[in-house]
Amino acid sequence: MEFVMHLIFLTISSLWFILQMSFYEPPLQRINSTFTNVSSCWELVHSPRKDAVEQTPTVSHINCSTKTNHVAFLKVHKTGSTTIMNIFIRFAIQNKLNIVLSKRTSGYGFNYHGYENTIRRENIVPVPYNETYYILCNHVLYEREAFQSILPKDTVYIGIIREPASHMMSAAAYYSLYHGLVNNAVEKGLPTNNIVSVFLENPFKWNVPTTFVHNRMSFDFGLKRGSFYNETEIERLLKTLDEDFSLIMLMEYFDESLVLMKRILCWETKDIIYVPLNSVQRGAFFVLKPEDIKNLKKWNYADYKLYEHFQKVFWDKVHAEGSDFFLEVQEYKLILKQVEIYCAEVEPDNNLDLEPLYVPKSLWNKEFKMTSQECLDMKVEKLPLLRSLIRIAWNRYVSASK
């Protein structure tokens, strides 16, 4: 009896401890430039973990000296990739690196290098004759030869994927598949409440646009439509991507992915600071029942294969990083939170003269500051920004050709 009571007590107290841990939010405070001892303030924020820290940053991280600036980021649809694109564009602007930009500045899909196509020199703004492209970070279908013919040899390839069922729910809402189905059902006099389930029972029977929900991730990575169910071709794709891509991130582990990217590219924490973009939830229009998921797995066979494979590759890479990886992620999340709070106060017409936010150095980052202007840069609208970048790149090319 006593033993059982003891066990119950232990269970309750450890549950309580775990709950405390998961609810633990460090006290956040604005650290401004007038604050005299920033490091002591930061230590306060961090103290709960201090003694538990295994203070051995990973070797790959210690030996990092030069930032990689030849990067191709494959912007895969509905995977949080707009936020990452913004990271790359800011990096390129700040380091004066040529970005691959589409020639067109308007029209449907102008922000795609290849809407249903891979990269072609005739579709992108040329660079002055003795220069090269550094950063590619927009929508385009991956094709090894095409990419290698345009980007330098030492380019590092990065991509991103998302769990296929959640990808389907997001893309179906964003690209109107769902509304197309509802309209279709209404015309046919069918009930609309379980329309997605009915659709998934036989997706090929329906006349609705499925471009963005039918193995779209695999398609973006270069699988042809005719090969969506071809085991040989899918295996070949996975092999190619294994060889070519240094990292394929998982949207579900966004911050882990970015820390891994930072380490692979030898970048600094400041380079991967972000505020989330284009993530407006349009509401969950439908849920997928177990039976729907079973059907989706058949229909989006290639995407499930892709996700299963690269999920494993991702965690293998993380585990190869060493014991301080998750500590760095934790640190990074804290910094992001501070930046989010700071930047929430900054609007194009408000608080532009706010004191910068100072972020002290840690095991994984140098001291740096964020300014109100940098907040605006992180929140800038993608399309107008691209238009002005295209104009600037053309002007550079034209004046260099004179």
Ligand SMILES: *[C@@H]1O[C@H](CO)[C@@H](O)[C@H](O)[C@H]1NC(C)=O
């Ligand atoms: C930050 O600066 C403002 C004025 O610039 C000052 O009123 C405030 O007390 C400072 N906060 C801290 C934590 O030092």
Ligand SMILES: *[C@@H]1O[C@H](CO)[C@@H](O)[C@H](O)[C@H]1NC(C)=O
């Ligand atoms: C800041 O605080 C740290 C830790 O409390 C202390 O070691 C350091 O001497 C302080 N620096 C200054 C300039 O007061």
Ligand SMILES: *[C@@H]1O[C@H](CO)[C@@H](O)[C@H](O)[C@H]1NC(C)=O
């Ligand atoms: C890191 O750099 C040190 C000093 O240059 C060197 O001895 C060590 O082998 C390097 N480690 C790796 C993994 O490159």
Ligand SMILES: *[C@@H]1O[C@H](CO)[C@@H](O)[C@H](O)[C@H]1NC(C)=O
């Ligand atoms: C490219 O050409 C320009 C003009 O001829 C020259 O000033 C510049 O140094 C060259 N840059 C490189 C990287 O060769």
Ligand SMILES: *[C@@H]1O[C@H](CO)[C@@H](O)[C@H](O)[C@H]1NC(C)=O
């Ligand atoms: C699958 O792809 C392979 C390799 O391209 C091809 O030889 C084969 O005919 C394809 N199978 C089907 C069923 O299309």
